[in-house]
Amino acid sequence: MSTSTKETVTVTNNSNGKQVEIPLHAGTIGPKVMDIRSLYGQMDLFTYDPGFTSTGSCKSTITYIDGDEGVLLHRGYPIEELAENCNFLEVAYLLLNGELPNLDQKADFEKSITRHSMVHEQINFFYRGFRRDSHPMAVLCAVVGSMAAFYHDSIDINNPRDRMVTQHRLIAKMPTIIAWAYKYSLGQPFMYPKNSLSYAENFLHMMFSIPCEETKVSPVLAKAMDRILILHADHEQNASTSTVRLAGSSGANPFACIAAGIASLWGPAHGGANEAVLNMLHQIGSVDKIGEYIKRAKDKDDNFRLMGFGHRVYKNYDPRAKIMQKTCKEVLDELDMHDEPLLKLAMELERIALSDEYFISKKLYPNVDFYSGIIFRAMGIPTSMFTSLFALARTVGWSAQWSEMIEDPDQKIGRPRQLYVGAPKRQFVPLGQRK
Numbered sequence: 001m002s003t004s005t006k007e008t009v010t011v012t013n014n015s016n017g018k019q020v021e022i023p024l025h026a027g028t029i030g031p032k033v034m035d036i037r038s039l040y041g042q043m044d045l046f047t048y049d050p051g052f053t054s055t056g057s058c059k060s061t062i063t064y065i066d067g068d069e070g071v072l073l074h075r076g077y078p079i080e081e082l083a084e085n086c087n088f089l090e091v092a093y094l095l096l097n098g099e100l101p102n103l104d105q106k107a108d109f110e111k112s113i114t115r116h117s118m119v120h121e122q123i124n125f126f127y128r129g130f131r132r133d134s135h136p137m138a139v140l141c142a143v144v145g146s147m148a149a150f151y152h153d154s155i156d157i158n159n160p161r162d163r164m165v166t167q168h169r170l171i172a173k174m175p176t177i178i179a180w181a182y183k184y185s186l187g188q189p190f191m192y193p194k195n196s197l198s199y200a201e202n203f204l205h206m207m208f209s210i211p212c213e214e215t216k217v218s219p220v221l222a223k224a225m226d227r228i229l230i231l232h233a234d235h236e237q238n239a240s241t242s243t244v245r246l247a248g249s250s251g252a253n254p255f256a257c258i259a260a261g262i263a264s265l266w267g268p269a270h271g272g273a274n275e276a277v278l279n280m281l282h283q284i285g286s287v288d289k290i291g292e293y294i295k296r297a298k299d300k301d302d303n304f305r306l307m308g309f310g311h312r313v314y315k316n317y318d319p320r321a322k323i324m325q326k327t328c329k330e331v332l333d334e335l336d337m338h339d340e341p342l343l344k345l346a347m348e349l350e351r352i353a354l355s356d357e358y359f360i361s362k363k364l365y366p367n368v369d370f371y372s373g374i375i376f377r378a379m380g381i382p383t384s385m386f387t388s389l390f391a392l393a394r395t396v397g398w399s400a401q402w403s404e405m406i407e408d409p410d411q412k413i414g415r416p417r418q419l420y421v422g423a424p425k426r427q428f429v430p431l432g433q434r435k
Contacts (some may be wrong), residue, residue, distance in 0.1 A: 009034055013043050029064060046417045058245065058411065062095060062400055063236045069227050070316035074234060075099070083323045088229040088393075089113060089199055095234055095400040098169060110199075116172035117193040117202065123177075127184045136388045137266045139181040145259035147173075155253040157406050166254045167399040174395045175199070178388045179206035184386075200226040203392070208380070220334040221379060228372055230382040230392055233322040234397025236313075239272065240264040244398045245405045246414040254402060261398045262391050271394075273386040274373035277308035278342075279382050286341070287348050298358050308370030309353060311365070317365045324371035331375050346374050 008021040020042045024032045033056045040046045049055045064073040072079040075094050082091050086100070093101045093109045101109060126146060130139055147169075148155055154165040180190045183206075191206040200222045209215040235241070243264040247257040265271035284293050296304040311318050332338050338347070350366050353359045376386055405411050 007032070007245040011039065011043065011045075013045060015394050018043055027059075030066070039184070040417075048419050050417075052242070057237060057242065057414075058405065058408065060237070060401070060404060061098065062404060063234045063397070065236050065313055067311070067313040068315050070314055070319050072235075072319050074187070075395075079231065079319055079324060083227050083230045083320075084086045086230065087198070087200075088226045088233070090395075091230050091233055095396055096403070112168050113172040113199065114193075116169050117176055117195075119176050119180075123147075123150060124180075124190065127180060128305060130184065132185055134185070134189060136178065136181040136185070136385050137262065137391070139184070140178060140388055140391060141259050141262050143177050143181075144170075144174075144262060145256055148255040149431055151255070155255070155256065156250060157248075163254070163403050163406065166407070167403065170254070170258060170395050170399055174392050175203035176206060178392055180387075181388065182207055182382075182385055189371040197405060198222065200229065218334060220330060224331045224375060224379075227323065227327050228375065228389070229393040231323060231368060232372075233391035234394070234400065238270065239267070240394065241398060241401050244402050248402045248405050249411060249414045251413075254399070257402055258395060258398055261394070262380050265394065266387060266392055271390040272365075273307065274376070274390070275383050275386045277346075277370050277373040278377060278386075280307040281342055283344055284345060284349070287345050290345070290349055294352060294356065306349075306353065306364070308373065309359065309366055313365045314367070315363055317363075318367045320368040321366055321371060324368050325366070328371045328375050328378075331378050335378055337378050340378070343374055343378060346370075 007024040009024065010019055011022055012019045020039065021037065022034045022036060025035055026032050028426045031059055036047060047055070062075065064076075065071065073127055074082060074091065075098055077094070077100075082094070086094075089110050090101060090106060092113075093105065123143065123146070126143060127139070130142075151166070151169060154162040154169070156162040176193055183190050184321075189211055191209050191211070193202050194205060197217070203218045204222060204225060205215065237245075240261040244257045244261040247260040248254070284290060293304065293306070296302045297306045332343065337343055350370070353364070353366065359365070373383075373386060375382070376389065381389070
């Protein structure tokens, strides 16, 4: 809970001598923040912060990150404990409702998600309008955005029950929508969800089964997928989450807001990072070339970068990466793929980077994207699907953040300011007189 302190920061405009006292707010944990809402009205000044790296756009009770210490908390619980002791839907319940479920709540929530996993049959025909080689994220943006046309009975954003139903629908249907995008790209029949399977099992079933031969989902792979979903479920006010909140601040329907988040996630600097890791490994090509590319990565004049190392927020080891590293080894053991050339290359690159003083001094540790790309590759998921799986997990966080934004009495429609550096007012010149 944010609280005002008696501390203030004085801002002085030297051009006119005006001063204003800016109050400080203290969160539960983390640095204090300056409340600059009165700055423009009192001082005729506003702040300039490209990328909003020093600006708090909202208050939230969902996720806390301390990048310097490598800490990630969901509703106060460390990500390590959640990934070790919970399944994905338990974490989803926590993010949506603020507390971990008891046995009855867990059963009711899982039943609700399971019963919502089917999609409207007309959506089946919607896919046929896409080319077979369409990028899955393009399909995902379009299909999720279209859901408002199919489920318009529950998009009253001011109705708590409607918000809950929509959240459940989004979380439940996303695996079906993503698996169908994959099946469509292959020209294979769509596989429908099965109520007897867990969330992760159902997704893998719809991805890899065919009507004439159902795939038995490995418990190890299902557990790995479940853990990957937990680790990607929410990550505070990143680009896609901020996009969802900004779209939602206008009162847009929730399906449109999530589709906007998917579009933001599609960018290679955000959700496309694990895809970039695999592309980098293909570029390196073989273990004996790692040294050459390590040397290039250290050269500031070379534009080559080691993808999957370091993080914008974490200046320490990404806590999710430690869990993902363990999961990666479990998957490779299960599939007996340690000698597969590309995966062998990745493991050797990890070993070298973790022991190289250059990377250690700059804290360029392997991040969650490095390991998730390797796991997906080992499981037979094509590179083009990687970002879609990120969206599958992050739908939970987007939904929780969207609902929190709707319920926040301080929230207003997003309207960032700008530093205008264009031409000043000038006289219009008629067409015939222009040189």
